Amino acid sequence: MEKVKILAIVGSLRKDSLNRQLALAAREAVGGRADFSLLSYDDVPLMNQDIEYPAPGAVSRVRGEVKAADGIWFFTPEYNHFFPGVLKNLIDWLSRPISKEQPQVLAGKPAAVSGITPGMSGTGIAQDHLITLISFLNMDVMNAPRLTVPNAMGQVDENGRLKLKGSYPFLKTQADDFISFIG
Numbered sequence: 630m631e632k633v634k635i636l637a638i639v640g641s642l643r644k645d646s647l648n649r650q651l652a653l654a655a656r657e658a659v660g661g662r663a664d665f666s667l668l669s670y671d672d673v674p675l676m677n678q679d680i681e682y683p684a685p686g687a688v689s690r691v692r693g694e695v696k697a698a699d700g701i702w703f704f705t706p707e708y709n710h711f712f713p714g715v716l717k718n719l720i721d722w723l724s725r726p727i728s729k730e731q732p733q734v735l736a737g738k739p740a741a742v743s744g745i746t747p748g749m750s751g752t753g754i755a756q757d758h759l760i761t762l763i764s765f766l767n768m769d770v771m772n773a774p775r776l777t778v779p780n781a782m783g784q785v786d787e788n789g790r791l792k793l794k795g796s797y798p799f800l801k802t803q804a805d806d807f808i809s810f811i812g
């Protein structure tokens with residue numbers, strides 16, 4: 630049997646992003662049970678209906694990666710109690726039909742949501758907004774468990790690299806549950 634494919638979408642373009650590091654920790658927690666890749670999308674242009682059809686190359690590529698995935702795992706920062714604009718821009722592109730014959734690629738896809746922040750909110754408020762959006766787009770959202778990691782600096786090493794301690798069992802449980810959820 631083929632392994633399920635999980636595509637991680639990180640809502641931060643920052644090289645040292647904590648959320649990117651959380652996604653890498655999730656890849657470890659998943660281990661050999663699924664193919665786990667991170668979507669690269671920093672070349673996706675700002676949504677502008679003047680350039681919507683034919684789709685820019687970067688948009689076609691990310692649509693293809695989402696379509697090929699069995700599940701999407703979002704890792705979102707919290708910006709002003711919301712999820713970042715780069716993620717909204719990506720989802721706006723993904724929300725549009727590919728063509729008259731081909732619908733948008735998010736509908737029906739299993740989705741999990743996690744996030745990490747140096748602050749105490751743990752990204753919970755941003756996650757609520759993200760879930761409102763992806764539910765509107767008919768994604769199949771795993772509402773529980775979600776993972777919120779507050780006070781990230783309590784779980785980084787002396788070089789500022791994320792080394793999950795107390796949060797790791799919760800990440801592992803979310804990985805286990807998401808693999809079952811995808812089925």
Ligand SMILES: Cc1cc2nc3c(=O)[nH]c(=O)nc-3n(C[C@H](O)[C@H](O)[C@H](O)COP(=O)(O)O)c2cc1C
Nearest residue numbers: 641643646647648706707708709710746747748750
């Ligand atoms: C524009 C902006 C707004 C932010 N707003 C919040 C916020 O509302 N809540 C919070 O906990 N952290 C907030 N932060 C801090 C981010 O959580 C922090 O920079 C985090 O490391 C970003 O995620 P990343 O490491 O994955 O890039 C904000 C940062 C930026 C740049």
